[in-house]
Amino acid sequence: MELVAMTQLDVTPVTDAPVKLGRKRDHSRDPEIMDAALDVLAETGYDGMTIDMVAARAKAGKATVYRRWSSKADLVIDAVACMKKGANDLDNLPDTGTLRGDLIGMIKPHAIHDNGRKLQIMAGVAAMVARSPELADAVNDAIVEPRAAVNRVLMRRAIDRGEIPADADIETLSLIGPSMTAYRTLVQRKPVDREFLISMIDTILLPALGLRPPADAAADA
Amino acid sequence: MELVAMTQLDVTPVTDAPVKLGRKRDHSRDPEIMDAALDVLAETGYDGMTIDMVAARAKAGKATVYRRWSSKADLVIDAVACMKKGANDLDNLPDTGTLRGDLIGMIKPHAIHDNGRKLQIMAGVAAMVARSPELADAVNDAIVEPRAAVNRVLMRRAIDRGEIPADADIETLSLIGPSMTAYRTLVQRKPVDREFLISMIDTILLPALGLRPPADAAADA
DNA sequence: TATATCCGAAACTGTGTAGTTCCGTATATA
DNA sequence: TATATACGGAACTACACAGTTTCGGATATA
CATH class of the missing domain: 1.10.357.10 (Tetracycline Repressor, domain 2)
Structure with missing residues (x-):
C-alpha cells in the first residue's frame, strides 16, 4: 500500500507546468536605468550616487531597480560593463x-x-x-x-x-x-x-x- | 557728559588680561592626526573614511579632532595640503x-x-x-x-x-x-x-x- | 601644590540612504 | 475581455556615520 502511494507520488510531475498569464518580464527598462546610473556616477561619484537619484532620472521606481540588481554595487558594475558595447x-x-x-x-x-x-x-x-x-x-x-x-x-x-x-x-x-x-x-x-x-x-x-x-x-x- | 563717559569706556581695557592658568593648547597632536587621516584616506577613500577611524589610528579622541578641524572636509583638505612639506x-x-x-x-x-x-x-x-x-x-x-x-x-x-x-x-x-x-x-x-x-x-x-x-x-x- | 585647561573615551543626537514592502495602475498574454 | 504580473511611487525599517556633549584623568603653569 505504501509502495503504491509512493509510486503515485513519484510519477506525479514535480512542477505542474502551470499556464502562464499576464505581462512578461522583458528587461526593457534596463538600458535606461544603466544609462541613468552612468550619468549620476559621472556627476556625483560612487558614494554620492543614490538609488533614488538613478530611479528618478530613469523615471523608474526604486523597486524596479532592485528587482533587477540586488545591490548598488551590482548595478554600478553592470552599468560600467555595458559601456563596452559602445566602444x-x-x-x-x-x-x-x-x-x-x-x-x-x-x-x-x-x-x-x-x-x-x-x-x-x-x-x-x-x-x-x-x-x-x-x-x-x-x-x-x-x-x-x-x-x-x-x-x-x-x-x-x-x-x-x-x-x-x-x-x-x-x-x-x-x-x-x-x-x-x-x-x-x-x-x-x-x-x-x-x-x-x-x-x-x-x-x-x-x-x-x-x-x-x-x-x-x-x-x- | 557723554564725551566723558565715552572716554572712560574707551580707556578701560576691553579685556581684563586675566591671569592664565592651566595647560595651553599646543597643537602637538595635529601631525599624528593628519598622518592618520592620510593613511585612512589612502586605504578607504574619502567616503569610506570616518572620523572614528582617524581618531582611533592617531590614538586621539574624536572630540580632539573636531576641536581643531570643523569638519571632515576641512581635515582632509588640511591633511592633503600638509603633504607639500614632505615634497x-x-x-x-x-x-x-x-x-x-x-x-x-x-x-x-x-x-x-x-x-x-x-x-x-x-x-x-x-x-x-x-x-x-x-x-x-x-x-x-x-x-x-x-x-x-x-x-x-x-x-x-x-x-x-x-x-x-x-x-x-x-x-x-x-x-x-x-x-x-x-x-x-x-x-x-x-x-x-x-x-x-x-x-x-x-x-x-x-x-x-x-x-x-x-x-x-x-x-x- | 593648586588650578585651569586640554585630553581620550564613550555616550548621544540627527540625518541620510540602502534596501524592503506595499499599493494602485498599466499592460501583455490568453 | 479577463487576468496574472510588472511597473512607478511612496512609505517604511535598519543602520552607519557626522558632529556634539559629557566626564574623569592628565598636565603644564603659577
Whole structure:
C-alpha cells in the first residue's frame, strides 16, 4: 500500500507546468536605468550616487531597480560593463596611409565627448576600484583596454607598411594617449581638446617613434 | 557728559588680561592626526573614511579632532595640503651630467613608495576633487605640481648644457612620467617599479627628445 | 601644590540612504 | 475581455556615520 502511494507520488510531475498569464518580464527598462546610473556616477561619484537619484532620472521606481540588481554595487558594475558595447569598433578605424593621419582621424568631437564622460566615470569609481576586483575588471574591459587597443591597431599597421621600426614598443607607446588624457582630465582638470591631442601626437608620440610631424602641422589645429 | 563717559569706556581695557592658568593648547597632536587621516584616506577613500577611524589610528579622541578641524572636509583638505612639506627639495636634485643619469637618479625605493602612497590618496579623493575647488587646489599643490616640477628642473638643466634642443616642449614632456605612473597605478593597477620607470625613460622620454639610451641601458635594471 | 585647561573615551543626537514592502495602475498574454 | 504580473511611487525599517556633549584623568603653569 505504501509502495503504491509512493509510486503515485513519484510519477506525479514535480512542477505542474502551470499556464502562464499576464505581462512578461522583458528587461526593457534596463538600458535606461544603466544609462541613468552612468550619468549620476559621472556627476556625483560612487558614494554620492543614490538609488533614488538613478530611479528618478530613469523615471523608474526604486523597486524596479532592485528587482533587477540586488545591490548598488551590482548595478554600478553592470552599468560600467555595458559601456563596452559602445566602444570603438576596431574594424572601422581611419586608414589614411600615415600613422599621424590615422591618429588625427580619431579626433572627432563625438569621440572627445565620449572620452570625457568615461573619464568622469573613472574618477567617480576610482576609490572603489581599489577595493572591488569585480569593478576593477569591468572598468578595465569597458574603459581602459578599448582606448589602448585602437592605438595598438594603428601602430601595428604602421609597422606593417614600414613606417615605424618593427621593434617599436607598441604596448608602452599605446598607453601614452590614454595616460596623458586621463591625467589632464582627472588630475589637472584641464580640457582635453583637439589642440592638446595634436600637440601630444606631434611632441611625444611621433618623435618617440623616430617620425617628424609635417612642417604644416599647424594646419590641423 | 557723554564725551566723558565715552572716554572712560574707551580707556578701560576691553579685556581684563586675566591671569592664565592651566595647560595651553599646543597643537602637538595635529601631525599624528593628519598622518592618520592620510593613511585612512589612502586605504578607504574619502567616503569610506570616518572620523572614528582617524581618531582611533592617531590614538586621539574624536572630540580632539573636531576641536581643531570643523569638519571632515576641512581635515582632509588640511591633511592633503600638509603633504607639500614632505615634497622634493628642488635644490637637492641629482646632478650626474646627463638627463638620463639625473632621471634614473630620481628612482629610489623611498621615492617609489612615497609616490605610490600619494597616488592612493589621489584615487581616494578623485571623486571629491571634481566638486571641491579647495580640495582640488590642495591636491594640485601637494601632489601634482611637485612631481612635474622636478622633471622641469632636470630638463632645463639639460637644455642649458646643450644636451637637448632649446625649444623642447618641457611643459608637456615633464608630464609624461606623472601621467603614466598615475595611469599604471590607478587604472591598470600594476606596480610602478624601477624596471617600468627606466623603460618609460628609454622608450618614450629620451627618444621624444632626440636622445638615444646607451647600449648598456640594461645595466640600470 | 593648586588650578585651569586640554585630553581620550564613550555616550548621544540627527540625518541620510540602502534596501524592503506595499499599493494602485498599466499592460501583455490568453 | 479577463487576468496574472510588472511597473512607478511612496512609505517604511535598519543602520552607519557626522558632529556634539559629557566626564574623569592628565598636565603644564603659577
